[in-house]
Amino acid sequence: MHAIFCAPSRYTQGPDATRSLGAELATLRLQGPVLVVTSRSPRARLEPTWHASLSAAGYAMHVHEVVGECTHAEIARIVAATAAGSGVIVGAGGGKVIDAARAAAMQLQRPFVSCPTIASTDAPCSAISVVYSEAGVVVEILVHPLNPVLVLVDSRVIAEAPVRLLVAGMGDALSTMFEARACMAANKPNTRGGAGTRSALALAELCYRTLLADGVAALAAARAHEVTPALERIIEANTLLSGLGFESAGLAAAHAVHNGLTVAPGTHDYLHGEKVAFGVLVQLQLEGADPALVHEVITFCRAVGLPTTLAGIGCADLSDALLQQIAARAVIAGESIHNEPFAVTADLVSAAIRAADAAGRGYT
Numbered sequence: 001m002h003a004i005f006c007a008p009s010r011y012t013q014g015p016d017a018t019r020s021l022g023a024e025l026a027t028l029r030l031q032g033p034v035l036v037v038t039s040r041s042p043r044a045r046l047e048p049t050w051h052a053s054l055s056a057a058g059y060a061m062h063v064h065e066v067v068g069e070c071t072h073a074e075i076a077r078i079v080a081a082t083a084a085g086s087g088v089i090v091g092a093g094g095g096k097v098i099d100a101a102r103a104a105a106m107q108l109q110r111p112f113v114s115c116p117t118i119a120s121t122d123a124p125c126s127a128i129s130v131v132y133s134e135a136g137v138v139v140e141i142l143v144h145p146l147n148p149v150l151v152l153v154d155s156r157v158i159a160e161a162p163v164r165l166l167v168a169g170m171g172d173a174l175s176t177m178f179e180a181r182a183c184m185a186a187n188k189p190n191t192r193g194g195a196g197t198r199s200a201l202a203l204a205e206l207c208y209r210t211l212l213a214d215g216v217a218a219l220a221a222a223r224a225h226e227v228t229p230a231l232e233r234i235i236e237a238n239t240l241l242s243g244l245g246f247e248s249a250g251l252a253a254a255h256a257v258h259n260g261l262t263v264a265p266g267t268h269d270y271l272h273g274e275k276v277a278f279g280v281l282v283q284l285q286l287e288g289a290d291p292a293l294v295h296e297v298i299t300f301c302r303a304v305g306l307p308t309t310l311a312g313i314g315c316a317d318l319s320d321a322l323l324q325q326i327a328a329r330a331v332i333a334g335e336s337i338h339n340e341p342f343a344v345t346a347d348l349v350s351a352a353i354r355a356a357d358a359a360g361r362g363y364t
Helices: 017-027 040-056 072-084 095-108 155-159 163-186 198-223 229-249 253-261 265-269 272-286 291-304 320-330 346-361
Strands: 011-014 034-038 061-065 088-093 112-116 128-132 138-143 150-154
Touching: 011 017, 011 229, 017 040, 017 112, 017 150, 034 040, 034 072, 034 095, 040 061, 040 088, 061 072, 072 095, 072 128, 088 095, 095 112, 095 128, 150 155, 150 229, 155 198, 155 229, 163 198, 163 229, 163 253, 163 272, 163 291, 198 229, 198 291, 253 272, 253 320, 253 346, 272 291, 272 346, 291 346, 320 346
Parallel strands: 011 150, 034 061, 034 088, 088 112, 112 150
Antiparallel strands: 128 138
16 A cells, blocks of 8 residues: 555635635636635625636636535536636635535536635545535545645634634544544555555644644634634644645544434534544544543643533433444444544444543533
8 A cells, every 4th residue: 555645736824815816826827717616604705805816817707606515416506507617616615615616626627726714624625525415414425536726725714703613623623633643553544545644644743732732822813803823823723734634644433423423413503523523532432542631632622612522512312222323324334433443333432422421521
C-alpha cells in the first residue's frame, strides 16, 4: 500500500478574503462563467461582493441556491443548473452546500472552489461529499478524484457567524488526531485508499494542540465578532489542519459513531461536529484510553460548550432498542470504525456509548 497525501491546490485565509475571489480564480487561470452554489443566508450577505470581485476579474456569474440536505436530488439540481455552461463551480456556505456543489463539480468534471462561510466542519479542503436522505440520515459517502483547486476562507465572515457553528467545528476537529492515531496504529488506509503519512499525523496532532491552546480565546473572539490571532488559528485548525489530517491520515470510530447517531431522530437538531465530539468520547472508551486523557478531552469540551453526554445530543432517554440501532449502523461493512486496531462489534459500541455518557455525566 503506497502512502498518499492529498490537499487543495491553494488555500487562502484572512479578513475580507471574499473580495479576492475573482483575483484568486484568475491567478489559477480558471475559465468562467462561474456558478456559485450557495444557500439563502450567505447569498444575502455576500452576493454583492461575489459579483464585484468576479466582474472586476472578467468573470460572468450565475447563482444556484440550495435548500436543506446534501441529497442526490440536490446534486442533480446543481448539475442541471450548469446548463449555461459554467466553467468553474464555487460552493459558498456550510458543509452540506459545499458537499453538494463538490459532488456536482466532480460529475461534470469542472474545477471546484470551496468558500466556507462557517468553520463548522473540516469538509472544505477534502475530496469527500457526505450524502444524506431528506430525513437527515447518512446514506452514502462519495470519494471524489480531486480536491478543490482553491479553498478561500474569509475570517471576517466566519467571525460574524453564529458561535455555535465555530464550536461545532472544534468538535469535528477534535476527532482528527484520535482517528489518525488509530488508523496509523492499525496500518489501515486513509480516505484516499493509501497509507497515512507522518506529515498527516503531524498536522492532526498540531490540530489537537491548537484546539487546547486557542479554543477558549477563539470562542471569546467569536462571541464579540472580532477577528483575533486565536480565532484565525482555530479557523485554520477547523478547516485546514483537520481537513488535511482526516483525509490523509484516516477516519476511525468517532465519525462512525456520528453516522450511527444519525438514525436517532433526537440527534437531528444537533450539528455534525457536536455529534462527532461525543463520538470522540465513545472512541476513547472503546480504546480503553488513559483516564487522564479522557479528563483532558472532557474538560476541553465543557470549556467550549461541546456535548459530553447523550442528553447533550438529544438522546437523554435513549432506549436499548434505539441504542442497538445506532450501534448496528456504526459497524456496517465498510464503516470507518473498522480502522480501529482491534475488532469492533455492535455490542462493544453500545457499551462504549453508555460508558462515554456516564463519564460525561460525571462532570455535570
